[in-house]
Amino acid sequence: MRPGLAVVRPEPGLSRTVARLRSDGADVIALPLFVAAPVAWSVPDATAYDALLVTSANAVRLAGSGLATLARLPVIAVGAESAAVARAAGLSVVVTGSGGVVEALSAAGDVGLERPLHLAGREHIDSGHPTVIVYASADVAADAATFADAVSGRIVLLHSVRAAERVAALLDEQREATGIVALSAKVLAAAGTGWAGAAAAAVPTDAALCALAIERAIDPAAGAGDKRP
Known part of the structure; x- marks a missing residue:
């Protein structure tokens, strides 16, 4: 069996x-x-970045009101679910990667996006770019x-x-x-x-x-x- x-x-x-x-x-x-829950975070200056990197749909779901301040930035989404949730939140998705963070960032570079801000959970894969933690998983x-x-x-x-x-x-x-x-x-x-x-x-x-x-x-x-x- x-x-x-x-x-x-x-x-x-x-x-x-x-x-x-x-x-x-x-x-x-x-x-x-685990159960995912939002955490307090400070919204950085959006002009320092040319995109949002979203590696988890929860980063969009749980980011809260601060996300609106960054909404002008196009989204690099890792995975179809992250892309769908980002679009539902009114964000513009320009890259939907299907092979992980490295593949998505490579595709983003091909369209001129090289300074993303990574919205992530406390446990996340390091993207090598500035990262803001917007949610965490509690036991x-x-x-x-x-x-x-x-x-x-x-x-x-x-x-x-x-x-x-x-x-x-x-x-x-x-x-x-x-x-x-x-x-x-x-x-x-x-x-x-x-x-x-x-x-x-x-x-x-x-x-x-x-x-x-x-x-x-x-x-x-x-x-x-x-x-x-």
Whole structure:
């Protein structure tokens, strides 16, 4: 029997990831360990930038009234969801990347956008550009024994370093019954060792992570013993 999957990221990404996995026929459970919430932030001078870099739809959803001050800046969106939420908020999306931050910034450079302001969550992939934190994920209470029982025999999708650290802490000495797939090599490293299987997505996107999870669920032996690509 192929192992099931478990998603621990916060909403609204949680539902999107679960839907993507189920559309491929996966047995998946949702076990959110975090909830996203806005944080206070100071709006910088918009004239210092030529674009907004949005790597998470939550950065738009939770930015609050300060976003209006930056609304004249075109948006470099990483992922279709980020682009859709930005447009719904009245922003002008000029680049929609599908291969991660580096690919989106490269496409932005092709159209002359080289000084973006990155609106991000506290846990984010470094873009190399000025960054303002507009939201953060708070822990959702979880009982270690209950969580271990729920994910035993499954593969857990890890979307952030914080998720990797929390899952590792909850399972502690019970990792051998659970596999993991991570958004990046950095996220994978944060989870430590001892897993039934472990691998990182080649591209840091939800689509790539889901594809890897499906692949590992079909052929769990490919990731046995903490083998990493």
